[in-house]
Amino acid sequence: GEDVEQSLFLSVREGDSSVINCTYTDSSSTYLYWYKQEPGAGLQLLTYIFSNMDMKQDQRLTVLLNKKDKHLSLRIADTQTGDSAIYFCAENNNAGNMLTFGGGTRLMVKP
C-alpha cells in the first residue's frame, strides 16, 4: 500500500532557508502536494507538482521531486515566523483522487 513519511520536527532561525523532506512509496503517484496547517486551522494548499516535473518554484517556495528515489522536498526561502506551522506532504493515488498524507513536519521559526 501507499506510505508517505516525513520527519516530525524542524527548527530554523528567521531569515534562514527551511527544507522539509518527504518520501513516498507509490510509484504511480500522479501529483504530489504540500499543505500547510496553522494551529486550529484547516489545511491550506501551498503548491503541488506533477510527477513528470523535477522542480517547481513559486515565490519563496521551491519544490524538488526525485522520482527515482521517491523523494519530495519543500524549500522555504527567507523563512518568517508566520511560516511556523505543520507541513504535510501528500500524494495522489488516482483511485477516486484520494490523497495519502505524510505525518506532517512541525516547523518552528525562531526570531
Place this chain on the structure above:
Amino acid sequence: DTAVSQTPKYLVTQMGNDKSIKCEQNLGHDTMYWYKQDSKKFLKIMFSYNNKELIINETVPNRFSPKSPDKAHLNLHINSLELGDSAVYFCASSPRTYEQYFGPGTRLTVT
C-alpha cells in the same frame, strides 16, 4: 465568500449517539471528500464522492456514511459514536484537476 465550509466547528456528544457533520462548497467542484485527523495529526482519507461514484477507504467502519443531497453538499453521518471517533474531520473538494481545497474542520469529541 467561503469556499468550503463545515458545520458545526465543534461537536461534543456522548457515546452511542448518532450525529451529522455538514459540508458545503460553493466552488462548483465535481468531487468532495472526507478526511479524519487524529490527535497525533495523522490525516487519513475516508471517502471520495462525485455524482457518479462513491469510493470508500476500506478501513472506515460502516457506522460512517456520506450523504450528498446535491453536488454542493457532502454530509458525514456517524451512527453509534465511539470514543475512538474523537478527531478533527475535514471536508474537501476538487475540480477535475487534482487540487483539493479543505474546509476549516470539525472537532468531534465523544465522551
